[in-house]
Amino acid sequence: MKLNKKVKEMEGAEQKIIAAARRIFQRKGMAGARMEEIANEAGINKALLHYYFRSKEKLFQVVMTEAKMQMLGRLHPILGSEASLFEKIEKFVESYISFISLNPFLPGFILHEINRHPEEMVKMMLSNDKRPNLNKFFLQVESEIRKKNIIAIQPEQLFINMLSMCVFPFVARPLLQGVMNVSDKKFSLMIEARKKEIPKFIINAIKR
Amino acid sequence: MKLNKKVKEMEGAEQKIIAAARRIFQRKGMAGARMEEIANEAGINKALLHYYFRSKEKLFQVVMTEAKMQMLGRLHPILGSEASLFEKIEKFVESYISFISLNPFLPGFILHEINRHPEEMVKMMLSNDKRPNLNKFFLQVESEIRKKNIIAIQPEQLFINMLSMCVFPFVARPLLQGVMNVSDKKFSLMIEARKKEIPKFIINAIKR
DNA sequence: TCATGGTTTAACCAAATGGTTAATTGTGCA
DNA sequence: TGCACAATTAACCATTTGGTTAAACCATGA
Structure with missing residues (x-):
């Protein structure tokens, strides 16, 4: 593990994703939110969402x-x-x-x-x-x-x-x-x- | 026009569709509702929805x-x-x-x-x-x-x-x-x- | 009775969408 | 330095979904 990589940035991606998911899910709801939109909002690739959170449902559960x-x-x-x-x-x-x-x-x-x-x-x-x-x-x-x-x-x-x-x-x-x-x-x-x-x-x- | 066909049934389909759309849209929202689901709820074919209301958006507007x-x-x-x-x-x-x-x-x-x-x-x-x-x-x-x-x-x-x-x-x-x-x-x-x-x-x- | 036109459907299509894969990049450690 | 492994991405895939089409159905009125 790269615990030495500046810690703030360590969970950078994961946190950025959650923050983005929060914004999108809260405004559009589960059904109205698009995974790609969340990825864009987080400034990352769509596949990375699934790397950290396996599915839309999982990500949604975290936010909810x-x-x-x-x-x-x-x-x-x-x-x-x-x-x-x-x-x-x-x-x-x-x-x-x-x-x-x-x-x-x-x-x-x-x-x-x-x-x-x-x-x-x-x-x-x-x-x-x-x-x-x-x-x-x-x-x-x-x-x-x-x-x-x-x-x-x-x-x-x-x-x-x-x-x-x-x-x-x-x-x-x-x-x-x-x-x-x-x-x-x-x-x-x-x-x-x-x-x-x-x-x-x-x-x-x-x-x- | 078949105005003679019993009036109550005349707008039967249209009314059934609106009633179904109301139920589905109100519970699931625009994004969460499926056209096919509305059709089923109304007991008709999905294509008939588009015959009466051209698009999901149009149907939604009626209900809203x-x-x-x-x-x-x-x-x-x-x-x-x-x-x-x-x-x-x-x-x-x-x-x-x-x-x-x-x-x-x-x-x-x-x-x-x-x-x-x-x-x-x-x-x-x-x-x-x-x-x-x-x-x-x-x-x-x-x-x-x-x-x-x-x-x-x-x-x-x-x-x-x-x-x-x-x-x-x-x-x-x-x-x-x-x-x-x-x-x-x-x-x-x-x-x-x-x-x-x-x-x-x-x-x-x-x-x- | 049969032609006409509104009504209804099954089959189909293209775009969108959630999810996967395989390859690439980057980082810490031996 | 280079290996092992985490992080990241582009390309791809299968399914879902809104919407279309062409054919069938059916009531009416000539």
Whole structure:
């Protein structure tokens, strides 16, 4: 092995391929992506893709696994923490939107592929190492309800609402901009503002 | 022309094709759909697809145009009506969720394809006949804010929140069910409940 | 009844596409 | 220096896929 070949360049090809595959797969989906396109994007020959990753499916799995880990891995650390409910909501929204802002095509990619093969995808997603645990969060919501700190709401509904408001704007960005007639710039500002607006909105909605 | 051949069967083939194309395109997207698959689904020969619709692209446009009209056409009638703001929110959520419940793959389909060709899709979407007009709704929100009936909120943010909570659960259904460990049955019930829960949630959030 | 023209199909075609192969290049080590 | 082996590529292959064609089918109206 050529471990001495400057390490950064050592995995240069492999990393370049994954980065390229990420970009292409995320924008076009598994079915819409072309192996040659990924090769070009990575600045290498098509055969080299198959040298590193045996098939399109394999390469796709790498990108998808990574994507799911990033999207789901962020749930537990925050929602399972010891923070208060309101703090948790603030932290979660802020952190989730920040992350997606850096990977705006990630949610759409995952959602599309999951709809294409729901069974396998979800199975793979859950079995795969640590399934995000929302129990702590759910129990906390119920506890706050009992203590009359917030109104009665199904914890699952609250979670869906929170996630919806964080993720949907990215999935529907071009549509929303079109319908509301909003420039790229303004939309980005609105996204930024949502980091504070959504928690305010949610807390208002459930606070007694 | 054989206008005498029982009219219902007259457009039988064409309608069967569109229905089949709808199902396939909505689940797999333009790139993932196969013309032969659509033909089979419609119970006809592949060549007949090209007889009625010249190309995959043409057939896709038919399905997509119809889809966009259904999704966007519902915005204006309700949000542009004369109802009060709270009534409007209740009506909109109820009606939108009801509609999507009947076409659960529609939103994911549109969103995926729009991300694939943002420019053209949005252009086509807006130029195409009547662009949904949210002005009335936005003005109404601002008016209610001035009257101190609701808290200060950017109308666009309110709109995004409302739409997110309505649509996202459908786009992310398998994922949400997996993460929250919820059965099909229970999830459907939760969706049904959201018709009332979302308006309550929103109104709580903005009411003074 | 049979000619006409819309409808439907089987067979076919060319381009695209995922994947393979064999040869070439490059690099570290003995 | 040159060998062994990893990295890289051009050329190639088989299959899939959107699309075409020519023939068959079938309802209608003269």
